[in-house]
Amino acid sequence: MSIDKEDVQKIAHLARLALAEEGVDQYQQSLSSILALVGEMQSVDTDGVEPLSNPLEMTQRLREDVVTEENRRKDFLANAPESEAGLFLVPKVID
Protein backbone atom coordinates (compact mmCIF):
# COMPACT_ATOMS: atom_id res chain seq x y z
CA MET A 1 0.00 0.00 0.00
CA SER A 2 1.31 3.43 -0.85
CA ILE A 3 0.03 6.94 -0.51
CA ASP A 4 0.08 9.79 -2.94
CA LYS A 5 1.19 13.37 -2.54
CA GLU A 6 -2.30 14.57 -1.79
CA ASP A 7 -2.54 12.16 1.17
CA VAL A 8 0.73 13.50 2.53
CA GLN A 9 -0.53 17.05 2.28
CA LYS A 10 -3.79 16.15 3.93
CA ILE A 11 -2.04 14.40 6.83
CA ALA A 12 0.28 17.37 7.24
CA HIS A 13 -2.69 19.71 7.32
CA LEU A 14 -4.52 17.62 9.92
CA ALA A 15 -1.40 17.72 12.10
CA ARG A 16 -0.97 21.43 11.34
CA LEU A 17 2.55 20.82 9.96
CA ALA A 18 3.92 23.18 7.33
CA LEU A 19 5.52 21.01 4.70
CA ALA A 20 7.90 22.41 2.11
CA GLU A 21 7.21 21.21 -1.43
CA GLU A 22 10.48 19.29 -1.60
CA GLY A 23 9.65 17.52 1.69
CA VAL A 24 6.51 15.97 0.24
CA ASP A 25 8.36 13.43 -1.89
CA GLN A 26 10.51 12.33 1.00
CA TYR A 27 7.51 11.87 3.34
CA GLN A 28 5.56 10.12 0.65
CA GLN A 29 8.34 7.53 0.43
CA SER A 30 8.94 7.02 4.14
CA LEU A 31 5.23 6.92 5.02
CA SER A 32 4.63 4.45 2.21
CA SER A 33 7.35 2.16 3.51
CA ILE A 34 5.81 2.27 6.99
CA LEU A 35 2.48 1.35 5.47
CA ALA A 36 4.15 -1.48 3.56
CA LEU A 37 5.30 -2.91 6.87
CA VAL A 38 1.79 -2.55 8.28
CA GLY A 39 0.52 -4.26 5.14
CA GLU A 40 2.79 -7.18 5.84
CA MET A 41 1.40 -7.47 9.36
CA GLN A 42 -2.13 -7.41 8.00
CA SER A 43 -1.54 -10.76 6.36
CA VAL A 44 -1.68 -12.34 9.83
CA ASP A 45 -5.02 -14.04 10.44
CA THR A 46 -6.71 -12.05 13.26
CA ASP A 47 -10.18 -13.53 12.98
CA GLY A 48 -11.77 -13.73 16.40
CA VAL A 49 -9.06 -11.63 18.06
CA GLU A 50 -10.37 -8.61 19.96
CA PRO A 51 -8.49 -5.41 19.10
CA LEU A 52 -6.06 -4.61 21.89
CA SER A 53 -6.46 -1.15 23.38
CA ASN A 54 -3.55 -1.42 25.77
CA PRO A 55 -0.75 -3.98 26.14
CA LEU A 56 -0.88 -3.81 29.93
CA GLU A 57 -3.33 -6.26 31.38
CA MET A 58 -4.42 -3.94 34.12
CA THR A 59 -7.46 -1.85 34.89
CA GLN A 60 -7.46 1.93 35.11
CA ARG A 61 -6.59 3.35 38.51
CA LEU A 62 -9.29 5.62 39.89
CA ARG A 63 -8.99 8.92 41.68
CA GLU A 64 -11.24 10.04 44.57
CA ASP A 65 -13.43 12.98 43.58
CA VAL A 66 -11.66 15.66 45.60
CA VAL A 67 -10.18 18.99 44.61
CA THR A 68 -6.45 18.70 45.16
CA GLU A 69 -5.15 21.50 42.97
CA GLU A 70 -4.93 25.17 43.75
CA ASN A 71 -5.16 28.17 41.51
CA ARG A 72 -1.79 28.58 39.75
CA ARG A 73 -2.92 30.91 37.03
CA LYS A 74 0.01 33.27 37.49
CA ASP A 75 2.53 30.49 36.83
CA PHE A 76 0.59 29.13 33.88
CA LEU A 77 0.12 32.50 32.20
CA ALA A 78 3.84 33.22 32.66
CA ASN A 79 4.46 30.42 30.14
CA ALA A 80 2.18 31.94 27.53
CA PRO A 81 3.56 34.23 24.80
CA GLU A 82 0.67 36.59 25.42
CA SER A 83 -2.10 36.95 27.98
CA GLU A 84 -4.64 39.50 29.09
CA ALA A 85 -7.31 39.68 31.80
CA GLY A 86 -6.40 36.19 32.95
CA LEU A 87 -6.84 34.74 29.46
CA PHE A 88 -4.37 33.07 27.16
CA LEU A 89 -4.22 35.04 23.91
CA VAL A 90 -4.00 33.21 20.59
CA PRO A 91 -4.27 34.36 16.98
CA LYS A 92 -7.86 35.21 16.20
CA VAL A 93 -10.09 32.23 15.45
CA ILE A 94 -13.67 32.48 14.32
CA ASP A 95 -15.58 29.29 13.91
Place this chain on the structure above:
Amino acid sequence: MNWEVVIGLEIHTQLTTKSKLFSGAAVGFGAEPNTQTTLVDLGMPGALPVFNKEALRMAVMFGHSINAEIGMTSVFARKNYFYPDLPKGYQTSQMDHPIVGKGYLDVTLEDGTTSRIGITRAHLEEDAGKSLHEDFQGMTGIDLNRSSTPLLEIVSEPDIRSAKEAVAYVKMIHSIVTYLGICDGNMAEGSMRCDINISLRPKGQEEYGTRTEIKNVNSFRFIEKAIYTEIERQADILEDGGRIIQETRLYDPEKNETRSMRSKEDANDYRYFPCPDLLPIILTQEYVDGIKATLPELPSQKAERFQSEHKLSEYDANVLSSSRAMADYFEDTNKVVQDAKLSANWVMGELSKLLNQEQLEIQDSPVNASALGELLARVKDNTINGKTAKDVLQSMWNGEGSADEIIEAKGLKQVTDTGAIEAMIQTILDANATQVEQYRSADEDKQKKMIGFFVGQVMKASQGKANPSVVNPILARMLKG
Protein backbone atom coordinates in the same frame (compact mmCIF):
# COMPACT_ATOMS: atom_id res chain seq x y z
CA MET B 1 -44.64 15.71 -1.03
CA ASN B 2 -45.37 14.16 2.33
CA TRP B 3 -42.12 14.16 4.33
CA GLU B 4 -41.21 12.10 7.33
CA VAL B 5 -38.84 13.73 9.80
CA VAL B 6 -36.04 11.62 11.25
CA ILE B 7 -34.29 12.98 14.33
CA GLY B 8 -31.48 11.66 16.49
CA LEU B 9 -30.16 13.59 19.47
CA GLU B 10 -26.81 13.83 21.19
CA ILE B 11 -27.20 15.28 24.64
CA HIS B 12 -24.15 16.45 26.57
CA THR B 13 -24.80 16.45 30.29
CA GLN B 14 -22.26 17.96 32.61
CA LEU B 15 -21.75 15.70 35.61
CA THR B 16 -21.89 17.20 39.10
CA THR B 17 -18.50 16.01 40.29
CA LYS B 18 -16.48 18.29 42.54
CA SER B 19 -13.28 17.83 40.54
CA LYS B 20 -12.51 17.32 36.88
CA LEU B 21 -12.63 14.11 34.88
CA PHE B 22 -8.87 13.69 34.71
CA SER B 23 -7.44 16.17 37.21
CA GLY B 24 -7.92 17.47 40.73
CA ALA B 25 -8.98 20.97 39.65
CA ALA B 26 -12.32 22.29 40.85
CA VAL B 27 -15.34 22.21 38.52
CA GLY B 28 -17.67 25.18 38.63
CA PHE B 29 -19.44 27.78 36.59
CA GLY B 30 -18.47 31.44 36.71
CA ALA B 31 -15.00 31.32 38.29
CA GLU B 32 -12.32 33.81 37.24
CA PRO B 33 -10.74 32.67 33.94
CA ASN B 34 -8.04 30.03 34.17
CA THR B 35 -8.17 29.75 37.96
CA GLN B 36 -9.49 26.17 37.81
CA THR B 37 -6.86 24.53 35.66
CA THR B 38 -3.96 22.18 36.15
CA LEU B 39 -1.01 20.97 34.11
CA VAL B 40 -3.19 18.11 32.89
CA ASP B 41 -6.01 20.42 31.73
CA LEU B 42 -3.49 22.63 29.96
CA GLY B 43 -2.07 19.68 28.08
CA MET B 44 1.47 20.23 29.37
CA PRO B 45 3.94 17.64 28.10
CA GLY B 46 4.29 14.74 30.50
CA ALA B 47 1.17 15.55 32.54
CA LEU B 48 -0.88 12.39 32.90
CA PRO B 49 -4.63 12.03 33.42
CA VAL B 50 -6.08 10.12 36.39
CA PHE B 51 -9.71 9.12 36.02
CA ASN B 52 -12.36 10.39 38.49
CA LYS B 53 -14.13 7.56 40.35
CA GLU B 54 -17.31 9.56 40.88
CA ALA B 55 -17.78 10.25 37.15
CA LEU B 56 -17.66 6.49 36.59
CA ARG B 57 -20.30 5.87 39.27
CA MET B 58 -22.58 8.53 37.77
CA ALA B 59 -22.28 7.09 34.27
CA VAL B 60 -23.13 3.58 35.47
CA MET B 61 -26.07 4.95 37.43
CA PHE B 62 -27.41 6.61 34.30
CA GLY B 63 -26.96 3.36 32.38
CA HIS B 64 -29.15 1.52 34.87
CA SER B 65 -31.86 4.17 34.62
CA ILE B 66 -32.28 3.69 30.84
CA ASN B 67 -32.26 -0.11 30.99
CA ALA B 68 -28.89 -0.22 29.29
CA GLU B 69 -26.12 -2.74 29.03
CA ILE B 70 -23.17 -1.49 31.07
CA GLY B 71 -19.81 -1.65 29.33
CA MET B 72 -17.91 -4.02 31.62
CA THR B 73 -14.74 -3.05 29.79
CA SER B 74 -14.69 0.47 28.47
CA VAL B 75 -11.89 2.30 26.78
CA PHE B 76 -10.95 5.95 26.45
CA ALA B 77 -10.06 7.12 22.97
CA ARG B 78 -8.51 10.25 21.56
CA LYS B 79 -10.58 12.36 19.20
CA ASN B 80 -8.04 14.48 17.38
CA TYR B 81 -8.71 18.01 16.18
CA PHE B 82 -7.07 21.39 16.41
CA TYR B 83 -8.68 24.24 18.21
CA PRO B 84 -7.07 26.66 20.65
CA ASP B 85 -9.53 25.82 23.46
CA LEU B 86 -8.32 22.21 23.30
CA PRO B 87 -4.63 22.55 24.15
CA LYS B 88 -3.83 18.82 23.97
CA GLY B 89 -4.91 18.66 20.33
CA TYR B 90 -7.35 15.88 21.18
CA GLN B 91 -10.41 15.35 23.30
CA THR B 92 -10.34 12.31 25.54
CA SER B 93 -13.61 10.53 24.80
CA GLN B 94 -14.86 7.00 24.20
CA MET B 95 -15.46 5.39 20.84
CA ASP B 96 -15.69 1.61 20.37
CA HIS B 97 -16.23 0.68 24.00
CA PRO B 98 -18.46 3.22 25.75
CA ILE B 99 -19.32 2.91 29.43
CA VAL B 100 -23.06 2.68 28.65
CA GLY B 101 -24.32 0.56 25.77
CA LYS B 102 -27.75 0.13 24.19
CA GLY B 103 -30.76 1.20 26.25
CA TYR B 104 -34.12 2.90 25.75
CA LEU B 105 -36.67 5.28 27.17
CA ASP B 106 -40.45 5.29 26.82
CA VAL B 107 -41.54 8.84 26.16
CA THR B 108 -45.10 10.04 26.67
CA LEU B 109 -46.34 13.02 24.69
CA GLU B 110 -48.89 15.56 25.88
CA ASP B 111 -51.63 13.80 23.92
CA GLY B 112 -50.95 10.62 25.89
CA THR B 113 -49.25 8.62 23.11
CA THR B 114 -46.11 6.77 24.13
CA SER B 115 -43.16 5.88 21.95
CA ARG B 116 -39.97 4.01 22.69
CA ILE B 117 -36.79 5.92 21.86
CA GLY B 118 -33.68 3.80 21.54
CA ILE B 119 -30.47 5.03 23.12
CA THR B 120 -27.43 3.88 21.18
CA ARG B 121 -24.87 4.62 23.84
CA ALA B 122 -23.68 7.05 26.48
CA HIS B 123 -20.01 7.75 26.85
CA LEU B 124 -17.75 9.73 29.15
CA GLU B 125 -15.66 12.52 27.73
CA GLU B 126 -14.02 15.76 28.74
CA ASP B 127 -15.29 19.19 27.85
CA ALA B 128 -13.11 21.74 26.05
CA GLY B 129 -12.25 25.26 27.21
CA LYS B 130 -13.91 28.44 26.08
CA SER B 131 -12.86 30.88 23.35
CA LEU B 132 -13.71 34.55 23.80
CA HIS B 133 -13.77 36.35 20.51
CA GLU B 134 -14.06 39.86 21.89
CA ASP B 135 -11.32 42.09 20.72
CA PHE B 136 -8.07 41.48 22.54
CA GLN B 137 -5.87 43.45 20.11
CA GLY B 138 -7.25 41.32 17.31
CA MET B 139 -6.61 38.10 19.21
CA THR B 140 -8.81 35.44 20.80
CA GLY B 141 -8.88 34.92 24.57
CA ILE B 142 -8.82 31.37 25.93
CA ASP B 143 -10.29 30.33 29.29
CA LEU B 144 -9.51 26.71 30.17
CA ASN B 145 -11.60 26.42 33.36
CA ARG B 146 -14.09 24.20 31.60
CA SER B 147 -11.43 22.03 30.04
CA SER B 148 -11.63 18.42 31.34
CA THR B 149 -15.01 18.99 32.99
CA PRO B 150 -16.75 15.59 32.91
CA LEU B 151 -19.51 15.13 30.35
CA LEU B 152 -21.76 12.19 29.69
CA GLU B 153 -22.81 12.26 26.04
CA ILE B 154 -26.10 10.46 25.51
CA VAL B 155 -26.68 9.43 21.91
CA SER B 156 -30.15 8.42 20.75
CA GLU B 157 -31.10 6.25 17.82
CA PRO B 158 -32.74 8.09 14.89
CA ASP B 159 -36.08 7.06 16.42
CA ILE B 160 -37.58 10.51 16.93
CA ARG B 161 -40.22 11.61 14.43
CA SER B 162 -41.26 15.11 15.48
CA ALA B 163 -40.12 18.26 17.26
CA LYS B 164 -42.59 17.54 20.07
CA GLU B 165 -41.22 14.04 20.52
CA ALA B 166 -37.66 15.43 20.61
CA VAL B 167 -38.57 17.89 23.34
CA ALA B 168 -40.41 15.24 25.36
CA TYR B 169 -37.34 13.00 25.11
CA VAL B 170 -34.93 15.75 26.20
CA LYS B 171 -37.24 16.67 29.08
CA MET B 172 -37.26 13.06 30.17
CA ILE B 173 -33.45 12.82 30.07
CA HIS B 174 -33.33 16.12 31.97
CA SER B 175 -35.70 14.76 34.57
CA ILE B 176 -33.73 11.50 34.95
CA VAL B 177 -30.30 13.09 35.34
CA THR B 178 -31.60 15.60 37.87
CA TYR B 179 -33.44 12.84 39.78
CA LEU B 180 -30.19 10.89 39.88
CA GLY B 181 -28.38 14.04 40.99
CA ILE B 182 -25.68 13.48 38.36
CA CYS B 183 -26.36 16.77 36.53
CA ASP B 184 -27.77 20.05 37.81
CA GLY B 185 -29.86 20.38 34.64
CA ASN B 186 -29.10 24.09 34.33
CA MET B 187 -29.42 24.54 30.59
CA ALA B 188 -28.82 28.30 30.64
CA GLU B 189 -25.37 27.68 32.11
CA GLY B 190 -24.68 24.93 29.59
CA SER B 191 -24.98 21.97 31.97
CA MET B 192 -27.10 20.29 29.32
CA ARG B 193 -26.58 20.92 25.61
CA CYS B 194 -28.13 19.23 22.68
CA ASP B 195 -26.92 18.41 19.15
CA ILE B 196 -29.78 17.65 16.79
CA ASN B 197 -29.32 15.37 13.78
CA ILE B 198 -32.17 15.85 11.38
CA SER B 199 -33.16 14.61 7.95
CA LEU B 200 -36.27 14.21 5.83
CA ARG B 201 -37.40 11.32 3.68
CA PRO B 202 -40.53 10.77 1.61
CA LYS B 203 -43.13 8.99 3.75
CA GLY B 204 -42.83 5.26 3.29
CA GLN B 205 -39.20 5.34 2.14
CA GLU B 206 -36.90 3.03 4.07
CA GLU B 207 -33.62 4.81 3.36
CA TYR B 208 -32.65 7.87 5.39
CA GLY B 209 -32.18 11.24 3.70
CA THR B 210 -28.98 13.28 4.07
CA ARG B 211 -28.83 14.79 7.53
CA THR B 212 -27.59 18.01 9.01
CA GLU B 213 -26.48 18.50 12.57
CA ILE B 214 -27.55 21.52 14.60
CA LYS B 215 -24.97 22.10 17.31
CA ASN B 216 -25.30 23.19 20.91
CA VAL B 217 -28.94 24.06 21.38
CA ASN B 218 -29.50 24.81 25.03
CA SER B 219 -33.18 25.23 25.86
CA PHE B 220 -36.30 23.12 25.39
CA ARG B 221 -37.97 25.92 23.47
CA PHE B 222 -35.01 26.43 21.13
CA ILE B 223 -34.82 22.69 20.44
CA GLU B 224 -38.41 22.74 19.27
CA LYS B 225 -38.00 25.93 17.22
CA ALA B 226 -34.67 24.87 15.70
CA ILE B 227 -36.24 21.61 14.51
CA TYR B 228 -39.26 23.35 12.95
CA THR B 229 -36.98 25.82 11.19
CA GLU B 230 -34.64 23.14 9.88
CA ILE B 231 -37.53 20.93 8.69
CA GLU B 232 -38.87 23.86 6.71
CA ARG B 233 -35.46 24.69 5.23
CA GLN B 234 -34.82 21.09 4.15
CA ALA B 235 -38.32 20.62 2.75
CA ASP B 236 -37.98 23.81 0.69
CA ILE B 237 -34.69 22.61 -0.81
CA LEU B 238 -35.97 19.09 -1.52
CA GLU B 239 -39.21 20.31 -3.06
CA ASP B 240 -37.26 22.57 -5.38
CA GLY B 241 -35.37 19.48 -6.52
CA GLY B 242 -32.26 20.43 -4.56
CA ARG B 243 -29.87 18.35 -2.51
CA ILE B 244 -29.18 18.58 1.25
CA ILE B 245 -25.51 19.01 2.12
CA GLN B 246 -24.31 17.06 5.12
CA GLU B 247 -22.97 19.75 7.40
CA THR B 248 -22.96 21.25 10.85
CA ARG B 249 -25.35 24.14 11.39
CA LEU B 250 -25.96 26.66 14.09
CA TYR B 251 -29.38 27.80 15.35
CA ASP B 252 -29.77 31.54 15.79
CA PRO B 253 -32.73 32.13 18.11
CA GLU B 254 -32.89 35.85 17.36
CA LYS B 255 -33.41 35.36 13.63
CA ASN B 256 -35.04 31.95 14.14
CA GLU B 257 -32.90 30.39 11.43
CA THR B 258 -30.15 27.79 11.13
CA ARG B 259 -26.99 28.54 9.23
CA SER B 260 -24.01 26.58 8.06
CA MET B 261 -20.98 26.32 10.35
CA ARG B 262 -18.70 24.08 8.34
CA SER B 263 -18.98 21.25 5.90
CA LYS B 264 -18.60 18.00 7.79
CA GLU B 265 -17.27 15.95 4.87
CA ASP B 266 -14.21 18.10 4.65
CA ALA B 267 -13.28 19.33 8.09
CA ASN B 268 -13.80 16.40 10.44
CA ASP B 269 -11.30 13.63 10.32
CA TYR B 270 -10.94 12.79 13.97
CA ARG B 271 -8.55 9.84 13.68
CA TYR B 272 -9.83 8.16 16.85
CA PHE B 273 -7.47 5.77 18.56
CA PRO B 274 -7.31 4.24 22.06
CA CYS B 275 -5.72 6.68 24.53
CA PRO B 276 -2.34 5.28 25.55
CA ASP B 277 -2.36 7.37 28.74
CA LEU B 278 -5.40 5.62 30.17
CA LEU B 279 -5.91 1.94 30.78
CA PRO B 280 -9.20 0.21 30.03
CA ILE B 281 -11.78 0.47 32.81
CA ILE B 282 -12.75 -3.03 33.83
CA LEU B 283 -15.81 -3.29 36.05
CA THR B 284 -16.89 -6.13 38.29
CA GLN B 285 -20.48 -7.37 38.35
CA GLU B 286 -20.49 -6.66 42.07
CA TYR B 287 -19.67 -2.99 41.46
CA VAL B 288 -22.33 -2.62 38.77
CA ASP B 289 -25.01 -4.36 40.88
CA GLY B 290 -24.03 -2.31 43.91
CA ILE B 291 -24.78 0.90 42.03
CA LYS B 292 -28.09 -0.47 40.80
CA ALA B 293 -29.13 -0.96 44.41
CA THR B 294 -28.63 2.75 45.09
CA LEU B 295 -30.91 3.98 42.27
CA PRO B 296 -33.58 6.36 43.53
CA GLU B 297 -37.19 6.06 42.41
CA LEU B 298 -37.18 7.34 38.82
CA PRO B 299 -39.75 9.74 37.31
CA SER B 300 -41.69 7.06 35.46
CA GLN B 301 -41.82 4.83 38.54
CA LYS B 302 -42.94 7.77 40.65
CA ALA B 303 -45.66 8.63 38.15
CA GLU B 304 -46.94 5.06 38.30
CA ARG B 305 -46.91 5.05 42.09
CA PHE B 306 -48.76 8.39 42.22
CA GLN B 307 -51.50 6.78 40.16
CA SER B 308 -51.73 3.56 42.13
CA GLU B 309 -51.04 4.84 45.64
CA HIS B 310 -52.56 8.32 45.47
CA LYS B 311 -55.21 7.61 42.79
CA LEU B 312 -54.07 10.58 40.73
CA SER B 313 -54.86 10.87 37.03
CA GLU B 314 -52.09 9.96 34.59
CA TYR B 315 -51.74 13.62 33.63
CA ASP B 316 -51.43 14.87 37.21
CA ALA B 317 -49.00 12.06 38.05
CA ASN B 318 -46.78 12.90 35.07
CA VAL B 319 -46.73 16.63 35.78
CA LEU B 320 -45.95 16.15 39.47
CA SER B 321 -43.23 13.58 38.90
CA SER B 322 -41.49 15.51 36.12
CA SER B 323 -39.17 17.15 38.61
CA ARG B 324 -37.92 15.58 41.79
CA ALA B 325 -38.36 18.83 43.72
CA MET B 326 -42.02 19.09 42.68
CA ALA B 327 -42.70 15.44 43.45
CA ASP B 328 -41.15 15.80 46.90
CA TYR B 329 -43.11 18.99 47.54
CA PHE B 330 -46.37 17.28 46.60
CA GLU B 331 -45.67 14.29 48.82
CA ASP B 332 -44.68 16.46 51.77
CA THR B 333 -47.85 18.54 51.39
CA ASN B 334 -49.94 15.42 51.17
CA LYS B 335 -48.34 13.98 54.30
CA VAL B 336 -49.92 16.82 56.26
CA VAL B 337 -53.32 17.08 54.56
CA GLN B 338 -53.83 13.40 53.62
CA ASP B 339 -55.77 14.30 50.49
CA ALA B 340 -53.78 13.63 47.31
CA LYS B 341 -56.22 15.17 44.87
CA LEU B 342 -56.48 18.38 46.90
CA SER B 343 -52.69 18.55 47.31
CA ALA B 344 -52.09 17.88 43.61
CA ASN B 345 -54.56 20.58 42.54
CA TRP B 346 -52.98 23.20 44.73
CA VAL B 347 -49.36 22.36 43.94
CA MET B 348 -50.08 22.34 40.19
CA GLY B 349 -52.56 25.24 40.39
CA GLU B 350 -52.29 28.11 42.84
CA LEU B 351 -48.75 27.40 44.00
CA SER B 352 -47.36 26.98 40.47
CA LYS B 353 -49.13 30.19 39.46
CA LEU B 354 -47.42 32.15 42.23
CA LEU B 355 -44.05 30.52 41.44
CA ASN B 356 -44.41 31.40 37.74
CA GLN B 357 -45.33 34.99 38.53
CA GLU B 358 -42.11 35.46 40.42
CA GLN B 359 -40.09 33.03 38.27
CA LEU B 360 -39.16 30.92 41.26
CA GLU B 361 -38.30 27.24 41.37
CA ILE B 362 -40.46 25.16 43.68
CA GLN B 363 -37.53 24.47 46.03
CA ASP B 364 -37.26 28.24 46.56
CA SER B 365 -40.95 28.70 47.33
CA PRO B 366 -41.49 31.06 50.29
CA VAL B 367 -44.33 28.76 51.38
CA ASN B 368 -42.94 25.32 52.15
CA ALA B 369 -44.74 22.03 51.63
CA SER B 370 -45.87 21.44 55.19
CA ALA B 371 -47.14 25.06 55.47
CA LEU B 372 -49.25 24.50 52.34
CA GLY B 373 -50.38 21.20 53.86
CA GLU B 374 -51.59 23.00 56.99
CA LEU B 375 -53.54 25.46 54.86
CA LEU B 376 -55.17 22.67 52.85
CA ALA B 377 -56.07 20.85 56.05
CA ARG B 378 -58.19 23.90 56.90
CA VAL B 379 -59.92 23.63 53.54
CA LYS B 380 -60.51 19.96 54.10
CA ASP B 381 -62.04 20.36 57.55
CA ASN B 382 -64.21 23.23 56.24
CA THR B 383 -62.64 25.90 58.41
CA ILE B 384 -62.28 27.98 55.26
CA ASN B 385 -63.44 27.55 51.69
CA GLY B 386 -61.23 27.33 48.61
CA LYS B 387 -61.68 30.95 47.65
CA THR B 388 -60.61 32.21 51.07
CA ALA B 389 -57.73 29.74 51.02
CA LYS B 390 -56.30 31.46 47.93
CA ASP B 391 -56.20 34.75 49.85
CA VAL B 392 -54.61 33.04 52.84
CA LEU B 393 -51.96 31.47 50.57
CA GLN B 394 -51.16 34.92 49.20
CA SER B 395 -50.76 36.23 52.77
CA MET B 396 -48.54 33.27 53.65
CA TRP B 397 -46.53 33.97 50.51
CA ASN B 398 -46.07 37.56 51.75
CA GLY B 399 -44.73 36.25 55.03
CA GLU B 400 -47.70 37.15 57.23
CA GLY B 401 -47.58 33.91 59.20
CA SER B 402 -48.92 30.37 59.16
CA ALA B 403 -52.33 29.46 57.76
CA ASP B 404 -53.90 29.20 61.20
CA GLU B 405 -52.40 32.50 62.36
CA ILE B 406 -53.72 34.32 59.29
CA ILE B 407 -57.18 32.73 59.52
CA GLU B 408 -57.34 33.71 63.19
CA ALA B 409 -55.93 37.23 62.75
CA LYS B 410 -58.24 38.09 59.86
CA GLY B 411 -61.28 36.28 61.26
CA LEU B 412 -61.72 34.16 58.16
CA LYS B 413 -63.26 31.09 59.77
CA GLN B 414 -66.31 29.87 57.90
CA VAL B 415 -69.65 30.21 59.61
CA THR B 416 -71.06 26.73 59.95
CA ASP B 417 -73.49 27.51 62.77
CA THR B 418 -76.87 26.74 61.16
CA GLY B 419 -78.74 29.15 63.47
CA ALA B 420 -76.57 32.07 62.44
CA ILE B 421 -76.86 31.15 58.77
CA GLU B 422 -80.65 30.82 58.98
CA ALA B 423 -80.86 34.27 60.52
CA MET B 424 -78.64 35.71 57.83
CA ILE B 425 -80.72 34.09 55.09
CA GLN B 426 -83.94 35.37 56.62
CA THR B 427 -82.62 38.94 56.51
CA ILE B 428 -81.70 38.52 52.86
CA LEU B 429 -85.05 37.01 51.89
CA ASP B 430 -86.85 39.88 53.65
CA ALA B 431 -84.74 42.46 51.84
CA ASN B 432 -85.30 40.85 48.43
CA ALA B 433 -89.03 40.09 48.50
CA THR B 434 -89.51 40.61 44.73
CA GLN B 435 -86.79 38.11 43.83
CA VAL B 436 -88.25 35.63 46.30
CA GLU B 437 -91.69 35.97 44.63
CA GLN B 438 -90.13 35.44 41.16
CA TYR B 439 -88.25 32.40 42.43
CA ARG B 440 -91.33 30.80 43.91
CA SER B 441 -93.38 31.23 40.75
CA ALA B 442 -90.62 29.90 38.46
CA ASP B 443 -90.30 26.28 37.31
CA GLU B 444 -87.63 24.00 38.71
CA ASP B 445 -85.08 24.50 35.92
CA LYS B 446 -85.25 28.25 36.24
CA GLN B 447 -85.03 28.03 40.01
CA LYS B 448 -81.73 26.26 39.77
CA LYS B 449 -80.32 29.22 37.91
CA MET B 450 -81.97 31.79 40.15
CA ILE B 451 -80.68 30.35 43.41
CA GLY B 452 -77.21 31.60 42.51
CA PHE B 453 -78.36 35.14 43.20
CA PHE B 454 -79.30 34.29 46.78
CA VAL B 455 -76.10 32.29 47.37
CA GLY B 456 -74.18 35.34 46.19
CA GLN B 457 -76.08 37.57 48.62
CA VAL B 458 -75.33 35.23 51.52
CA MET B 459 -71.64 35.11 50.64
CA LYS B 460 -71.57 38.87 50.41
CA ALA B 461 -73.33 39.31 53.74
CA SER B 462 -70.97 36.80 55.40
CA GLN B 463 -67.90 38.28 53.67
CA GLY B 464 -67.26 34.93 52.07
CA LYS B 465 -67.21 33.10 55.36
CA ALA B 466 -70.46 31.17 55.11
CA ASN B 467 -69.81 27.54 54.37
CA PRO B 468 -71.48 26.82 51.00
CA SER B 469 -72.22 23.21 51.87
CA VAL B 470 -74.19 24.41 54.90
CA VAL B 471 -75.78 27.39 53.13
CA ASN B 472 -77.13 25.60 50.07
CA PRO B 473 -79.57 23.14 51.66
CA ILE B 474 -80.85 25.69 54.19
CA LEU B 475 -81.36 28.28 51.48
CA ALA B 476 -83.23 25.82 49.28
CA ARG B 477 -85.50 24.85 52.16
CA MET B 478 -86.25 28.44 53.22
CA LEU B 479 -86.91 29.61 49.65
CA LYS B 480 -89.59 26.97 49.32
CA GLY B 481 -91.37 28.93 52.03
